[in-house]
Amino acid sequence: MxxxxxxxxxxxxxxxxxxxxxxxxxxxxxxxxxxxxxxxxxxxxxxxxxxxVRTCSVCGNLDTRDPCTVCADPSRDRSTICVVEDAGDLWALERSRAFTGLYHVLGGTLSALQGIGPDDLTIAALVDRARNPEVREVILALNATVDGQTTAHVVTDRLAQADVAISRLAHGVPVGGELDYLDDGTLTAALKARRPL
Missing domain, CATH: 1.10.8.420 (RecR Domain 1)
Incomplete structure (x- = not known):
């Protein structure tokens, strides 16, 4: 045709x-x-x-320069690294303007079905970066999926070699969300992650 x-x-x-x-x-x-x-x-x-466009040799972001604009910015908080699955997640966090530290792009998540193991991701490079005495915290900002949670567990185990605090993004009720429209998994996560007022 x-x-x-x-x-x-x-x-x-x-x-x-x-x-x-x-x-x-x-x-x-x-x-x-x-x-x-x-x-x-x-x-x-x-x-x-x-x-x-090229991949940043420091964090794995996609940019037209290497190191990328984020890594090259001297005003960024170098004591905190936020770990994301891919550059799209990094860009989403940057749009929020809520995070002023550095990033690390894993290049995906672990997946037995797709044959993606720890050596296929940039976990070893993250551990090397976390060993820098300047780094005090690593934030895991991985998707709340089975593969994302499995990846977070493996990354946490590997980061035990570095002397850093490890945290993760909160999961649960979104801002503006109505309980009646949330799925059971989101409600369960929100209840487990509750905080005192």
Missing amino acids: VGPEIERLIQLLARLPGLGPRSARRAALLLMKRRDGLLVPLSEAMALAAEA
Whole structure:
């Protein structure tokens, strides 16, 4: 029905998170309809990003410089490292402006089903960073999934070699959340993590 170039574009778009074949087809059609205003600038931006973006050799963040903007910022609190699964989690925390320390990107979580073990993540590099006398706390900001919790447990065991405090993000009722709409696991976590007022 369409040429191979368009079909390839649709197939590549369908690989993006949140886009299935139908959404990818609609996106490809929109891009082609707006060739000069959208398709050409997007392809140029993607080519520039592919050439310029690199992984930070210190924390694993994605940026156009190495060390990344966060690691190179002298105003960051160097006594605290926040451990995240991937760069998207780091960016989400940065958007909140609630954390002013450094980060460490693991590059995923442990997963027996996908064959991802501790050596496939940057856990050893984290332990090396945590041994720096300047570092006093490591915050585990991993997703509240089975794989995330398994990863947190392994990271905690490995960090026993370093003399640092280890904490994790709180889990439970979100700000603005209504109890009636929360799942049982979230309610259980919120009850277990309750604090005195």
